Amino acid sequence: MTKEFAQIKAVTNMTFSVKKGSIHGFLGPNGSGKSTTMKMICGLLVPSSGEVLVEGLKLETHFDQLKRSIGFLPENPPLYQSMKVKEYIKFVAGIRGVPRSKVKKRVETILTQCGLEKVMGRRIGNLSLGYTQKVGVAQALVHDPEVVLLDEPTRGLDPEAVDEMRKLIMELKGERTLLLSSHLLNEVQNLCSEITIIKEGKVIQNGSLSEIRSLFQQQRSFKVEVRKFNEDIFKAFRVKFGESLNLNYEKKNEQKSEEYLLNLKMPKTDDYRSEVCHFLVEKNCELLSFREESIGVEEIFRLATAEGILKENALKESVL
Amino acid sequence: MNLLRGIILTTKKELNDYFGSPLVYILTGLFNAIIGWLFFNYIVSAKNLTLLNLSHSVLIPLFGNINFLFLFLVPLLSMKLFSEEKKHQTLDLLFLSHLNQTQIIFSKFLAGLFISLFILSWTIVFPIILGFSGYNDWGLVISSYLGLVFSIITYLWVGLFCSSLTENPIISALTTFCFLLGMMLMVLTVNATHIEILNTFFQYLSSPFHYESFSRGSIKSYNLVYIFSFSLFFYFLTSKSLESRRW
Numbered sequence: 014m015t016k017e018f019a020q021i022k023a024v025t026n027m028t029f030s031v032k033k034g035s036i037h038g039f040l041g042p043n044g045s046g047k048s049t050t051m052k053m054i055c056g057l058l059v060p061s062s063g064e065v066l067v068e069g070l071k072l073e074t075h076f077d078q079l080k081r082s083i084g085f086l087p088e089n090p091p092l093y094q095s096m097k098v099k100e101y102i103k104f105v106a107g108i109r110g111v112p113r114s115k116v117k118k119r120v121e122t123i124l125t126q127c128g129l130e131k132v133m134g135r136r137i138g139n140l141s142l143g144y145t146q147k148v149g150v151a152q153a154l155v156h157d158p159e160v161v162l163l164d165e166p167t168r169g170l171d172p173e174a175v176d177e178m179r180k181l182i183m184e185l186k187g188e189r190t191l192l193l194s195s196h197l198l199n200e201v202q203n204l205c206s207e208i209t210i211i212k213e214g215k216v217i218q219n220g221s222l223s224e225i226r227s228l229f230q231q232q233r234s235f236k237v238e239v240r241k242f243n244e245d246i247f248k249a250f251r252v253k254f255g256e257s258l259n260l261n262y263e264k265k266n267e268q269k270s271e272e273y274l275l276n277l278k279m280p281k282t283d284d285y286r287s288e289v290c291h292f293l294v295e296k297n298c299e300l301l302s303f304r305e306e307s308i309g310v311e312e313i314f315r316l317a318t319a320e321g322i323l324k325e326n327a328l329k330e331s332v333l
Numbered sequence: 334m335n336l337l338r339g340i341i342l343t344t345k346k347e348l349n350d351y352f353g354s355p356l357v358y359i360l361t362g363l364f365n366a367i368i369g370w371l372f373f374n375y376i377v378s379a380k381n382l383t384l385l386n387l388s389h390s391v392l393i394p395l396f397g398n399i400n401f402l403f404l405f406l407v408p409l410l411s412m413k414l415f416s417e418e419k420k421h422q423t424l425d426l427l428f429l430s431h432l433n434q435t436q437i438i439f440s441k442f443l444a445g446l447f448i449s450l451f452i453l454s455w456t457i458v459f460p461i462i463l464g465f466s467g468y469n470d471w472g473l474v475i476s477s478y479l480g481l482v483f484s485i486i487t488y489l490w491v492g493l494f495c496s497s498l499t500e501n502p503i504i505s506a507l508t509t510f511c512f513l514l515g516m517m518l519m520v521l522t523v524n525a526t527h528i529e530i531l532n533t534f535f536q537y538l539s540s541p542f543h544y545e546s547f548s549r550g551s552i553k554s555y556n557l558v559y560i561f562s563f564s565l566f567f568y569f570l571t572s573k574s575l576e577s578r579r580w
Binding site: 052055056057058059077080081083085087089091092093094095096104105107108109110113152 | 338339342343346349350353421422423424425426427428429430431432433578579580
């Protein structure tokens with residue numbers, strides 16, 4: 014889909030899909046078109062061209078039917094400041110079509126699920142930011158939607174509140190399809206199996222986290238903890254493996270001077286793990302641990318949104 | 334979703350908002366104090382307190398003033414109906430709900446009408462006071478109230494439309510007031526030109542002209558056609574204005 018506002022293209026030919034039952038991370042720098050895209054997905058904005066399909070149905074033509082199965086938490090939660098928490102959730106349940114006989118039970122369930130029982134009698138305007146966001150999530154879930162769009166649910170929250178929000182989102186995993194936009198990339202890494210990265214209204218990466226990781230990870234990186242490592246062994250290592258492996262080392266702890274941390278980088282194409290282990294054992298090093306470090310979402314995001322990648326992708330597309 | 338349930342829920346929420354703020358109580362008090370003071374003055378300045386004289390010297394001018402005061406009150410009552418929702422992005426919540434656009438607009442309209450009628454209802458005291466003194470032309474009183482209700486309906490539709498245009502309640506109130514006042518002044522200006530066809534045309538478009546028919550107790554079918562078509566036209570404009578948010 015494409016969205017133009019007064020001749021400014023906020024979103025350009027954006028195409029991506031979200032698997033049913035998954036938590037899909039939606040990343041992009043500020044002003045990249047994330048909120049506009051989310052509003053188009055839930056039908057609050059009509060695309061200038063293109064279409065949104067929810068379970069194979071066109072959103073534009075089946076809006077009244079599909080909006081029943083969509084829950085949306087915008088960047089600024091739509092809250093009536095003068096209302097009390099329970100009163101507000103009850104009101105939203107009513108206008109979202111929860112049957113009258115089930116409203117009471119549903120409201121109680123959602124208040125418990127979102128951890129709002131303590132504040133249910135308080136006015137929304139008097140709540141802290143953490144609780145305000147939780148009320149926003151509660152309004153998006155109260156009608157039990159199949160698709161939930163959360164735009165920056167952890168924005169402005171303290172670490173404890175972020176942790177609670179993460180738990181809440183994790184509880185929804187599998188039950189519902191979630192599209193999650195967040196600046197906290199660690200959260201995305203912990204919660205999402207698939208991600209879409211956008212920049213300037215265009216999709217620059219889309220797919221499973223492992224696929225995108227392998228795309229961006231030029232070398233495999235390992236952390237090796239050993240005892241009895243020294244400069245001679247390091248020189249011998251360089252002689253044996255030459256330029257194929259990149260190694261540097263540091264003392265892990267001053268007091269336990271025997272322990273060293275080796276940072277090892279090897280090409281994606283060759284696997285030298287076995288040879289490295291044998292070498293270290295032969296040199297009488299005590300191997301304490303050997304673990305692979307995968308590239309973080311933060312690094313992927315930085316690389317993907319860097320100017321060069323966009324040009325590189327455009328080049329690849331033109332070649333294809 | 335049950336059509337009525339949606340409208341009742343949203344109207345109830347709006348009324349809670351109105352009665353939860355001091356604005357309504359201040360406006361009710363101020364409005365009735367002004368009308369009470371005018372009523373007292375009209376009674377004192379009336380030469381003979383006969384039935385005919387009471388109608389022409391007290392009630393007809395009093396109802397005229399009530400109508401004029403609502404020109405100021407309705408913009409203040411309607412200013413927040415949509416602009417506040419737009420400002421706090423709660424309009425998106427309503428659009429994603431099971432309510433359709435017509436239900437949203439009508440629930441706002443009904444809330445505004447209810448509040449306006451609440452303010453107006455206190456003025457019934459004045460004809461009742463006259464009734465204790467032997468006044469019994471209740472047909473004129475009923476017809477005038479009917480005229481006031483229809484005037485308020487037209488003012489409210491303009492207010493709803495203006496409120497849907499902006500996120501700022503003050504701008505909404507000013508636009509509504511300017512529009513309503515402009516409608517009134519337009520007739521005066523056209524009257525001054527003495528061009529009969531223009532006079533008739535603009536008089537028909539102006540709400541006070543139709544109110545006069547009610548206050549005289551001679552309601553014509555075209556008065557009702559005007560109110561219905563005016564409401565429909567502004568409903569259409571409001572609807573398009575809200576729809577344009579998705580474009």
